[in-house]
Amino acid sequence: MLRVENLTVKFPSRFGDVTAVEDMSMNINAGEIHGLVGESGAGKSTVGAAIIGLLQSPGYVSDGTLMLGETDLRALDRFEAHRLRGKRISMIFQDPQTSLNPLMRIEDQLVETILAHEDIPVAAAKSRAVDLLEEMGIEDAVVRMQSYPHQFSGGMRQRVVIALALCTNPELIIADEPTTALDVAVQSQVLDLIRRLADVRKVGFMLITHDIGVIAQIADTVTVMRHGKRIESGPTAQVLGDPEHPYTKQLMAAVPPLDRKIDRFKMPLEEGVTVPGTSRGDKAEAWLLGGARSDPIGLTLNDIDVTFPGVRTSLWHKPEPFVALSEISFNVRSGSVMGIVGESGSGKSTLAKALTGLIRPASGTMTLGGADLPGGKARPRNHPSRQLIQMVFQDPFSSLNSRHKIGDILAEPLWLYGLVNDKEERKALCADMLGLVGMSPEAITKYPHQFSGGQRQRIAVARALLARPKILICDEPTSALDVSIQAQLLNLLKDLQRTFGLTVVFISHNLSVVRQMSDDVVVLRNGRIQEYGPSERIYQEPKADYTKRLLELTPTMPSRWHL
């Protein structure tokens, strides 16, 4: 049905044309779900945009054939292309928050779309809209249709978006990361819906995603892309289960399995990592191991409650406080890795903030190696825990000050805590520390924007280590990274944890990643602990219903696919 041959997309820039997609070919049949996987910058979204004719200016299709049925998509003029969009090809975007107009009722948006493509009475369009929403699994559609987008939850909103995409009976739907912004339970429902639409309505789907688990679960065929080129394509089980190309093999090796714990990810080619022979960070390693270091210490939380001021509903009454964390008690054993999992809104990040002293718990106590650990503003600036607890943040693009050189960023903890007082010595140590985290020491004279996300995350780890911490808190350290980069960073964190006996609190929404990293696990939901215990026990024999459900719904691939 859709035939793409030798597609090449170019973006003119002030440095000349940049080729975003090169010589790309694929076919999608009716009722087929074709997965398009690749890491960021692979050109996946560009392929989708080129097919639907929404390439971001100034990009253009420079070569190739794009055929939808008998229609040559490249030969269409602007108006014909506009008619075709929505009518025969639809698109589902990643973020259901922004792809619906917040000021229009769901009904109006659906009816408007239907009427834009078909000349039918409004009443007919309305009843079609109701049918569609019901088909999407939205109950009580007649009433719900009167609501505005913000009155729907994220998953419901994504169903509405899919209904919008479907309301003109398109032949092809391009879904660009349709479940990335959703929690696992909702994700599995949306994926089921997509599968059903492909089977029943015979709609062809092009499913663009970076999540190999999702592809493994629902895609019939798959194309692996890298640097704008097709690496491998074919039936999903063949390409992902028995990859031929070294890149696909490497990609599959980097995917963390959910069903078992592996010691280390096998990374044949670690790009951007220093070659042997240059600095390996021996000096930094000796510095971290030496000095006033004593045994690792643990961390205990007792009945921690965190509340935020609620929304004021009346001028006269005090607003009800919003409970972010409730009765949180657990013990992080010294030198162990504590994994904290939970969906969005479960209070994971709030927990990290409470530990690092950014917010003050309403009640409860925290202890650090036996000593009391005050929270929030009660923790003075010169409290020893400021040095002992360090954090690696989620977003590598905002966790380093973009106006400071790497050398200055790294040296900060050294002089702040009075660890190294000589400027030259600080510089040498920072450079060597970069070697320890697998980067070139020359980086100290550069700025953060000159590095990729994975490299920046390594720099953030180096910054945390330079404070000589005993506790390292990692808040979703890999969720902004591609799988292969994630695997490298997880390997690095594991190595560092073992070498320096760090106590690590590892926070993530990704169950597979947490399993690889942790000794113990806390499962959080709506600010409450659902389950807490040794990691392998929880993954093998979950007790809480919530944990069971999470494990069940997380998209995985057959374990024999893992290399």
Add this chain to the structure above:
Amino acid sequence: MLAFIKRHEGLWLFTRSPAAMIAAVVATTILIGAVFAPWIAPVNPYDLASFSLMDGLLPPVWEEFGTPKFLLGTDDQGRDMISSILYGARLSLIIGVCAMAIATTLGVGLGLAAGYFGGRFDAVVMRIADIQLALPAILTALLIDGIARGILPPEMQQDLRVVVLTLAIALSLWVNFARTARASTFVQMNKEYVQAAVMQGQHPLRIMFVHILPNILGPLLVIVTVDLASAILLEATLSFLGIGLPADSPSLGTLIRIGMQFLLSGEWWILWIPTLFLIALVVSINVLGDFLRDVFNPRLR
């Protein structure tokens, strides 16, 4: 050279924007003329011995009775218009730049602190800013002028007119900086690098000025340029209304006020030439400000 330009996005956009280039040429020319006025201007308009009443009211050189000695003509006192304008622009720019410096320091300092500490401090600073906005600049200027007249001995009043005027302009413009700095600081406060610094226990002053300030300079720079034009206009307005500078040390505004008297008597150049000059200066600064805004705010492009 071309490779260098291509590497810097701002420069690249600049070469693509004729309006910005023309504005830059005009603004730079005026700036050079003003800075080097004592060396460029044919006569010193402040020196009573350098001009004579006999040359009064001569039209520009291209009009009948114009002489090449006074290219743009003379005023009623016989002062060369070019010299008056160059010296006037010099004074206007000095006042504008000094006022901006004071307003920036005050506004950015207060805005940063308000954004960083939040809560009660923020509320107090912002309410003061609201009150300030409710007072027209002229009222502020009159107020400061009145206070200065009240507390300063009469012989100092003339000498300190420039200072009073600068302060009045600075006080009516600091609010823009405070608001922008506060809003940008709020955005930065949620960034993880600031949280990292807070977590490490760094000093609040260091976090504000070493970490946050360099990251909010972009929007502030835009306001500096746009408000520099406002400051110059404000000075012109105040001088025009007579609360500004006296006639013996004329700024552009004073020149326009003097020219007003000749508006209906046929000596158009005394009013029009300084006015056009002021417009050229203000428009070119504004165009540059708009250009900077585009560079720093790619979404508006």
